[in-house]
Amino acid sequence: MRQSSRAWLATPAASYVTVMRSLPLVLVLFWFYFLVPLALGHPVGALASALVAFVLFEAAFYCEIIRAGIASVRVGQTQAALATGMRQAQVFRLIVGPQALRAMVPLLMNQIIIVFQDTSLVYVVALRDFMTAASVVADRDGRPTEMYTVIAVVYLAICFSASKAVEIYQKGHAR
Amino acid sequence: MIEIADVSKAYGRTPVLRHCSAAVARGEVVVVCGPSGSGKSTLIKCVNGLVPFDSGSIRVNGVSVGDKGTDLPAVRARIGMVFQNFELYPHMTALQNVSLAQIHVLKRRRAEADARSEQLLRRVGLADKLASRPDQLSGGQQQRVSIARALAMDPQAMLFDEPTSALDPEMVNEVLEVMQALALDGMTMMVVTHEMGFAQRVADRVLFMDDGAILEDTPKAAFFAEPATERARQFLAKVLSH
Ligand SMILES: Nc1ncnc2c1ncn2[C@@H]1O[C@H](COP(=O)(O)OP(=O)(O)OP(=O)(O)O)[C@@H](O)[C@H]1O
Ligand SMILES: [Mg+2]
Numbered sequence: 001m002r003q004s005s006r007a008w009l010a011t012p013a014a015s016y017v018t019v020m021r022s023l024p025l026v027l028v029l030f031w032f033y034f035l036v037p038l039a040l041g042h043p044v045g046a047l048a049s050a051l052v053a054f055v056l057f058e059a060a061f062y063c064e065i066i067r068a069g070i071a072s073v074r075v076g077q078t079q080a081a082l083a084t085g086m087r088q089a090q091v092f093r094l095i096v097g098p099q100a101l102r103a104m105v106p107l108l109m110n111q112i113i114i115v116f117q118d119t120s121l122v123y124v125v126a127l128r129d130f131m132t133a134a135s136v137v138a139d140r141d142g143r144p145t146e147m148y149t150v151i152a153v154v155y156l157a158i159c160f161s162a163s164k165a166v167e168i169y170q171k172g173h174a175r
Numbered sequence: 176m177i178e179i180a181d182v183s184k185a186y187g188r189t190p191v192l193r194h195c196s197a198a199v200a201r202g203e204v205v206v207v208c209g210p211s212g213s214g215k216s217t218l219i220k221c222v223n224g225l226v227p228f229d230s231g232s233i234r235v236n237g238v239s240v241g242d243k244g245t246d247l248p249a250v251r252a253r254i255g256m257v258f259q260n261f262e263l264y265p266h267m268t269a270l271q272n273v274s275l276a277q278i279h280v281l282k283r284r285r286a287e288a289d290a291r292s293e294q295l296l297r298r299v300g301l302a303d304k305l306a307s308r309p310d311q312l313s314g315g316q317q318q319r320v321s322i323a324r325a326l327a328m329d330p331q332a333m334l335f336d337e338p339t340s341a342l343d344p345e346m347v348n349e350v351l352e353v354m355q356a357l358a359l360d361g362m363t364m365m366v367v368t369h370e371m372g373f374a375q376r377v378a379d380r381v382l383f384m385d386d387g388a389i390l391e392d393t394p395k396a397a398f399f400a401e402p403a404t405e406r407a408r409q410f411l412a413k414v415l416s417h
Contacts, residue, residue, distance in 0.1 A: 085252025
């Protein structure tokens, strides 16, 4: 939408992306937990507000990745495709889209890893994620060191293998 | 075939084309030359509507390119264009590059399109490169694929924007030879190039542009014997001394 030549679309879209990308996620989580019930006039669950906050927050990052991906395809490619008589939609589907996607995949996968790590932040609105659940167990059993070590290993294993997957993908597509 | 009448264009407040008029008749080869930034690329891209212009008119086969109601894709499908940087689609093989618009624009069946692509790639000397991707081809080979891609649409005219200026010197000739063969076949061609040898061998007329204006539109022999303007004389002296 930011790519649009229509200002009424491009300007709000650009501001949204810029604002969301410069705020810390914790703040956005708090906002939605406290402000949305005020706006609606009745309480919403912690899960619902956290979900909405996450979706809106991450959407801004995905928008930016997608925009950058499309912008990474040279204008000459579009001109060459148009010159053969293709229509705009065909140019996007056959030429710009596939090339943009290729440029985006590593970034999208990285963002997914970040989202996964960020889920631990939901404790601020009293939701239990994996991390919070572990700390509860740790308190109950009185063995925090072991419990937190297990958690660290699990996060590490998931994130490391995901990063490796991204790296392998990038190598496979290196030109 | 191509009639450019009093075309002007500005980027913001900078004029890039000033009252340009020229015509290319069927079967004619017209070379466009001039210093960097003189508006050659802009002019040639106006012809197939890739760049819009502010005033004047351009007709291709009688169809006015600048009109709002004109079906530009239909016009472009019949005019081939070759770019300085080849602009092959990097995610496709040479064969797929040449077949793509045949399938999606001309609605040919894939087998039919591929057969035609193979024939054209053979004609430009690349019969053994059908399955190669652009990054596995040399610059000269890529440019020949892009010529085949344009020819695959059975164009009525071909536009070339400095087709050899991004090439290493030893690859220039393989591309020029393909273009020369096309010209001998009777193709209508508008060619932006600094290759004066090509112009001398192949062109019917030479347009000389400077600062957005067409200063000369002269038959080849006259242009090389004695350019009418001082600017063209200086330009020729410079490019011929290379
Ligand atoms: N998209 C653009 N926006 C603004 N100015 C432009 C744009 N494209 C071209 N120009 C300007 O228009 C003028 C003519 O450009 P053009 O590319 O047509 O020149 P050219 O004769 O093809 O030059 P070259 O030999 O370097 O290819 C130049 O001064 C250039 O800076
Ligand atoms: Mg140019």
